[in-house]
């Protein structure tokens with residue numbers, strides 16, 4: 001592979017304020033990706049890197065998919081932009097219809113935004129509008145969970161259970177309460193769903209008993225808590241949340257931004273765990289990461305309630321983005337869904353999961369590894385704390401990169417999620433780099 005080093009000087013890096021990045025540290029030793037294809041990327045020095053986290057859990061079909069690029073090009077050349085308020089274009093309707101072929105019934109309505117964070121804000125507002133339309137505007141409390149990540153807009157930060165993501169920001173939504181997280185020391189090396197921990201869902205019941213079920217609007221959970229290091233729901237946990245929500249008129253929202261589109265071997269986590277929420281947020285692999293896009297799948301009941309609550313010919317929901325259902329994003333989404341279907345990638349993920357998890361769990365013997373969890377093609381691996389939380393994680397992340405592997409870390413947890421097109425030999429290569437790099441860590 002002939003990689004041309006980019007023409008940059010150290011001070012030319014100053015103008016870009018990088019997101020969720022230690023800017024000063026990065027700019028002193030930049031790690032630039034200049035090309036990507038399949039499960040690989042190449043850095044600016046010409047090194048080949050396995051993309052062990054599908055970018056940021058986006059690139060399920062692998063990098064450099066020409067079908068998607070061609071579809072985006074064609075969309076832009078045909079109809080580059082249509083105002084989405086009060087006008088439509090065919091691709092948005094086609095993509096919504098395509099997505100509902102794989103969402104569980106009755107989640108048959110799709111609202112588009114541009115990211116996971118916007119999907120979360122949209123879902124919060126749908127919950128508020130729904131209860132108000134039903135005459136239950138007193139439902140103002142939202143339930144989330146410790147260690148939750150729901151993006152970075154004020155709505156998502158309000159629901160956040162990760163201290164660093166919220167302690168700086170004072171203007172968040174009031175009336176959010178967090179259930180306990182489902183991490184348990186006993187389950188440190190449990191593969192799949194832990195057998196113990198379903199009783200943690202009773203936290204929601206306690207909120208019902210403390211605040212009154214009729215004051216709670218919605219309960220938001222990531223079915224598998226992803227960014228915090230892959231916490232797989234205990235057996236029976238999601239089912240119990242569903243029961244409590246049903247008994248109390250609470251909307252159950254699954255944030256499927258990471259889990260969606262085959263990551264767990266099914267279209268969505270809802271199908272993997274056999275629990276259907278009322279709303280589902282999605283983004284990332286919706287377009288294989290090729291265009292920014294997020295969406296909310298909405299149940300018939302919520303959608304129809306909002307439609308029927310408004311006078312004829314009136315706007316039913318005062319919400320939307322300039323780029324909701326952008327033609328380029330819709331084209332990318334349609335081409336992506338076609339690839340998933342043609343290559344049977346969700347089933348491929350299910351079939352490959354056993355091998356993937358076996359290989360990751362083989363790292364259990366390394367002294368620095370303090371926990372491994374996983375489901376489908378998603379695994380979390382904890383490394384022992386050194387000096388301060390996150391310090392070792394970020395050092396290992398950098399070493400891995402120069403050793404040829406990109407892995408997303410949150411603090412001291414690695415989140416491993418290769419593209420679903422990965423081959424077994426590439427999983428072996430990935431785990432060899434992990435083993436070699438982690439073996440160098442002194443305790």
Ligand SMILES: Cc1ncc(COP(=O)(O)O)c(C=O)c1O
Pocket residue numbers: 114115116117118120149150151152222226227255256257258283284294
């Ligand atoms: C579960 C979950 N929700 C929401 C988001 C936010 O998505 P975005 O970064 O596209 O705004 C993420 C991002 O990682 C996520 O993992």
